[in-house]
Amino acid sequence: MSRYWTEVLVIASLACLYTCSLGANISYDSNAIIINGERRIILSGAIHYPRSTVEMWPDIIQKAKDGGLDAIESYIFWDRHEPQRRKYDFSGNLDFVKFFKLVQDAGLYAVLRIGPYVCAEWTYGGFPLWLHNLPGVQLRTDNEVYKNEMQTFTTKIVNMCKEASLFASQGGPIIIAQIENEYGNIMGPYGAAGKSYIQWCAKMAVSQNIGVPWIMCQQSDAPQPMINTCNGFYCDNFTPNNPKSPKMFTENWTGWFKNWGGKHPFRTAEDVAFSVARFFQTGGVFNNYYMYHGGTNFGRTAGGPYITTSYDYNAPLDEYGNFNQPKWGHLKDLHAALKLGEKILTTGNRTSKQYGNNVYLTTYTNANDGSRFCFLSNSDGSHDANVDLQKDGKYFVPAWSVSILENCNKEVYNTAKVNAQTSVMVKKQVGSSRHHKRLSWVWAPEAIKDTLTGKGRFKADLLLDQKQTTADSSDYLWYMTSVNMNGKSSSLENVTLRVRTQGHVLHAFVNRKFVGSQWGTNGKYSFVLEKPVSLKPGTNIITLLSATVGLANYGSFFDLVPVGIVGGPIELIGANSTWNISTNQWSYKVGLNGEANQLYNPNRAHLRRWKATQNVPVGRLMTWYKTTFKTPSGTDPVVVDLQGMGKGLAWVNGKSIGRYWPSFNADTNGCSDSCDYRGGYFSEKCVTNCGNPTQRWYHVPRSFLKNDGNTLILFEEFGGNPLNVSFQTVTVGTVCGNAYEGHELDLSCQGGQTISEIKFASYGDPQGKCGSFKKGSWEASSSFSVVENACIGRESCSVSVSSATFGTSNLGSVNGRLAVEAVC
Numbered sequence: 001m002s003r004y005w006t007e008v009l010v011i012a013s014l015a016c017l018y019t020c021s022l023g024a025n026i027s028y029d030s031n032a033i034i035i036n037g038e039r040r041i042i043l044s045g046a047i048h049y050p051r052s053t054v055e056m057w058p059d060i061i062q063k064a065k066d067g068g069l070d071a072i073e074s075y076i077f078w079d080r081h082e083p084q085r086r087k088y089d090f091s092g093n094l095d096f097v098k099f100f101k102l103v104q105d106a107g108l109y110a111v112l113r114i115g116p117y118v119c120a121e122w123t124y125g126g127f128p129l130w131l132h133n134l135p136g137v138q139l140r141t142d143n144e145v146y147k148n149e150m151q152t153f154t155t156k157i158v159n160m161c162k163e164a165s166l167f168a169s170q171g172g173p174i175i176i177a178q179i180e181n182e183y184g185n186i187m188g189p190y191g192a193a194g195k196s197y198i199q200w201c202a203k204m205a206v207s208q209n210i211g212v213p214w215i216m217c218q219q220s221d222a223p224q225p226m227i228n229t230c231n232g233f234y235c236d237n238f239t240p241n242n243p244k245s246p247k248m249f250t251e252n253w254t255g256w257f258k259n260w261g262g263k264h265p266f267r268t269a270e271d272v273a274f275s276v277a278r279f280f281q282t283g284g285v286f287n288n289y290y291m292y293h294g295g296t297n298f299g300r301t302a303g304g305p306y307i308t309t310s311y312d313y314n315a316p317l318d319e320y321g322n323f324n325q326p327k328w329g330h331l332k333d334l335h336a337a338l339k340l341g342e343k344i345l346t347t348g349n350r351t352s353k354q355y356g357n358n359v360y361l362t363t364y365t366n367a368n369d370g371s372r373f374c375f376l377s378n379s380d381g382s383h384d385a386n387v388d389l390q391k392d393g394k395y396f397v398p399a400w401s402v403s404i405l406e407n408c409n410k411e412v413y414n415t416a417k418v419n420a421q422t423s424v425m426v427k428k429q430v431g432s433s434r435h436h437k438r439l440s441w442v443w444a445p446e447a448i449k450d451t452l453t454g455k456g457r458f459k460a461d462l463l464l465d466q467k468q469t470t471a472d473s474s475d476y477l478w479y480m481t482s483v484n485m486n487g488k489s490s491s492l493e494n495v496t497l498r499v500r501t502q503g504h505v506l507h508a509f510v511n512r513k514f515v516g517s518q519w520g521t522n523g524k525y526s527f528v529l530e531k532p533v534s535l536k537p538g539t540n541i542i543t544l545l546s547a548t549v550g551l552a553n554y555g556s557f558f559d560l561v562p563v564g565i566v567g568g569p570i571e572l573i574g575a576n577s578t579w580n581i582s583t584n585q586w587s588y589k590v591g592l593n594g595e596a597n598q599l600y601n602p603n604r605a606h607l608r609r610w611k612a613t614q615n616v617p618v619g620r621l622m623t624w625y626k627t628t629f630k631t632p633s634g635t636d637p638v639v640v641d642l643q644g645m646g647k648g649l650a651w652v653n654g655k656s657i658g659r660y661w662p663s664f665n666a667d668t669n670g671c672s673d674s675c676d677y678r679g680g681y682f683s684e685k686c687v688t689n690c691g692n693p694t695q696r697w698y699h700v701p702r703s704f705l706k707n708d709g710n711t712l713i714l715f716e717e718f719g720g721n722p723l724n725v726s727f728q729t730v731t732v733g734t735v736c737g738n739a740y741e742g743h744e745l746d747l748s749c750q751g752g753q754t755i756s757e758i759k760f761a762s763y764g765d766p767q768g769k770c771g772s773f774k775k776g777s778w779e780a781s782s783s784f785s786v787v788e789n790a791c792i793g794r795e796s797c798s799v800s801v802s803s804a805t806f807g808t809s810n811l812g813s814v815n816g817r818l819a820v821e822a823v824c
């Protein structure tokens with residue numbers, strides 16, 4: 001009997017090994033990602049965990065799920081996790097394990113892009129600076145020192161995932177992992193070493209044994225079993241390098257990032273939807289939005305040079321986690337339409353037929369059950385098309401759009417027909433405007449006596465590279481030298497100081513006097529500062545403060561791009577002679593005294609340093625400002641308006657909210673009121689915000705705030721005026737809907753506000769767009785009252801767009817549209 005039971009137990013536990021395991025089997029072929037035998041198309045969105053806060057994660061992830069995504073993708077940010085070699089940090093919003101667990105709790109899959117090079121407009125592409133300073137290292141190529149570090153870090157991350165059972169093979173959410181990142185775009189200059197490096201990456205990744213597929217993006221020579229994937233604005237013409245690989249769009253850019261001095265990028269919902277629909281029309285299997293939520297470059301994590309603190313990206317969720325409407329809603333509708341065809345898309349055969357210039361019908365057919373699913377596309381940039389599919393119906397396909405036809409005979413979606421609401425976001429002053437009290441400030445000068453008199457911490461007979469010298473411990477590096485002008489035959493009152501720098505911002509002082517500042521413009525980061533200076537006989541002190549604004553993150557050998565005054569030259573140009581002082585003895589100091597003394601930390605009692613004067617100084621270089629403020633009530637996201645300030649760094653309750661530079665205005669040219677979604681998108685198309693500060697408002701996450709009062713501390717580098725600085729909340733101001741017959745028109749406010757007024761409502765053929773709707777040639781007289789009854793006093797409302805709702809059925813077969821503008 002004991003033998004019998006033993007056998008039963010052995011058999012039972014063996015069986016359990018196969019069936020009790022929670023692990024999922026992830027595989028793929030050219031038509032599907034296959035999860036436990038189920039054939040899937042996967043809709044994924046990028047959300048970078050360090051670009052929001054732990055407290056924001058659940059809401060953002062839920063909104064992604066509600067938007068119809070199946071998966072969340074994130075890079076892993078090496079520089080944050082290993083700020084010093086072998087000293088790791090996974091605390092706070094660096095707790096990626098927690099992030100992926102939340103993704104799983106929401107019922108979503110995850111895509112893990114380890115890199116560990118990430119690009120991502122993140123400083124130094126996510127590489128820690130100590131890596132650059134390792135003897136003998138060469139980054140992203142066949143170099144033993146580098147490969148050893150890359151493997152150590154990759155293994156560390158993989159092991160953490162395994163310990164937390166995060167891979168799908170272990171029952172976790174991660175269905176796909178990525179090694180390296182867009183290397184194929186830049187590998188040419190690395191020659192044979194680049195090719196062998198990619199082979200090594202593939203082997204190293206596979207040896208990690210994670211039980212889910214690995215991908216390489218933009219890598220047409222990706223070795224098997226790596227799946228190569230496509231990044232870009234459109235990937236319909238992409239084919240993977242192995243016919244057995246699924247067609248994957250790992251970075252479909254939903255918008256674009258911002259540079260200081262740049263305009264606001266804007267990619268229409270119609271065009272993003274067009275690129276995704278085209279991708280699935282042409283055999284796509286996996287689509288990842290880059291970004292789905294862009295977020296904020298807190299601290300000094302922005303890449304560059306000159307990437308802004310906001311990483312909003314014009315993504316479906318805005319920087320603060322609000323719905324960016326109509327983009328979020330229009331893509332949600334697209335996802336629902338695509339999912340109707342998931343079974344046929346992943347099993348059927350695909351055929352295409354042309355119906356005139358740039359008009360194609362793609363039919364997916366499953367011969368086994370006769371089911372069909374169609375995409376009818378018109379990729380002409382200006383001509384609409386009318387297509388007669390005989391027994392399957394007649395269709396109007398606007399230029400640059402795709403219609404999705406369920407069963408090939410019913411239009412369920414068209415990328416150019418937006419039914420989702422448009423939300424116009426507003427910033428609300430905290431407290432009513434009449435009672436709006438200005439903040440009161442104290443200030444402290446940055447102590448610069450030491451550096452103005454040439455005193456540094458170490459010396460060198462050459463001009464050093466800034467990133468190497470600071471190892472990115474600060475944006476700031478002081479370069480100081482002294483020049484003896486005794487016996488120099490020149491008029492000392494008329495000398496020019498000329499400094500060539502590799503960026504990004506330079507301030508010059510001579511004999512303790514400020515002589516000028518300069519920074520790169522038009523995207524150029526290297527520049528020459530030339531200022532008249534007045535020297536004196538004997539010793540003259542030259543003090544230069546160089547500031548970085550995000551380290552380069554993209555390109556072949558981007559890691560070697562020089563930063564700061566490295567190499568110079570620095571010259572003094574007199575009437576008759578030029579003195580090249582590049583090889584003088586230079587004294588150096590990394591960072592600011594205020595940084596070393598943690599002036600930004602309100603818990604440190606620097607009471608003696610802060611001055612409470614009647615009027616705080618205005619336009620004063622290198623000045624710290626401090627104020628206190630109450631937490632704005634409600635749940636809407638909080639921002640600080642820094643209009644009037646120059647450039648610097650900001651902290652709330654000791655936490656860095658990033659660099660600020662509201663004095664840097666976007667060019668006045670290149671914006672236009674109208675934006676045509678038709679035709680290929682490029683990052684300068686449809687830009688907005690010409691002539692205004694590139695970034696005036698800065699996100700203050702609510703989790704940074706305390707109930708009993710908060711401290712804002714600014715380090716102002718150029719000189720600014722804090723008079724107008726104020727805290728505001730971001731919410732929906734105006735909502736518009738413009739929905740087609742047979743659809744629902746949905747309107748929602750946010751933060752508990754209700755619809756207070758209907759400004760426009762017309763069921764008929766209304767014209768114009770949100771903010772300027774006009775009645776068309778006909779409308780139902782009940783338009784206004786129907787919408788008012790349904791919406792006034794409600795946080796959200798829904799009106800079905802049909803003649804029955806408006807009592808116009810007696811007009812016969814009308815095909816109306818309903819346009820509404822309402823105030824929250």
Ligand SMILES: *[C@@H]1O[C@H](CO)[C@@H](O)[C@H](O)[C@H]1NC(C)=O
Pocket residue numbers: 025026027034037
């Ligand atoms: C996983 O699924 C694929 C395709 O369905 C199948 O070929 C493979 O044998 C499965 N692997 C395991 C370990 O079950």
Ligand SMILES: *[C@@H]1O[C@H](CO)[C@@H](O)[C@H](O)[C@H]1NC(C)=O
Pocket residue numbers: 347348349365366367368
């Ligand atoms: C796809 O086409 C092939 C070749 O015509 C056929 O053998 C197969 O049954 C088709 N598959 C489906 C699912 O329709």
Ligand SMILES: *[C@@H]1O[C@H](CO)[C@@H](O)[C@H](O)[C@H]1NC(C)=O
Pocket residue numbers: 489490491575576
């Ligand atoms: C510069 O050179 C010119 C011509 O040689 C001479 O006349 C002048 O005095 C010089 N100026 C100075 C400041 O040395």
Ligand SMILES: *[C@@H]1O[C@H](CO)[C@@H](O)[C@H](O)[C@H]1NC(C)=O
Pocket residue numbers: 491494496573574575
């Ligand atoms: C100052 O020097 C510049 C050239 O370095 C010369 O063009 C200019 O005439 C000089 N001015 C005076 C007042 O000496």
Ligand SMILES: *[C@@H]1O[C@H](CO)[C@@H](O)[C@H](O)[C@H]1NC(C)=O
Pocket residue numbers: 569580581582583
């Ligand atoms: C200045 O001196 C540096 C170091 O000797 C040299 O590399 C550079 O070419 C010089 N520049 C000029 C303009 O003479």
Ligand SMILES: *[C@@H]1O[C@H](CO)[C@@H](O)[C@H](O)[C@H]1NC(C)=O
Pocket residue numbers: 643644721723724
């Ligand atoms: C403060 O705001 C007022 C009113 O908008 C404006 O006139 C003034 O120029 C602003 N001051 C600064 C320093 O930005």
Ligand SMILES: CC(=O)N[C@H]1CO[C@H](CO)[C@@H](O)[C@@H]1O
Pocket residue numbers: 218231232233234681682683
């Ligand atoms: C990686 C990639 O595909 N980049 C492309 C993205 O789209 C822009 C604009 O269409 C192209 O210029 C890039 O080459």
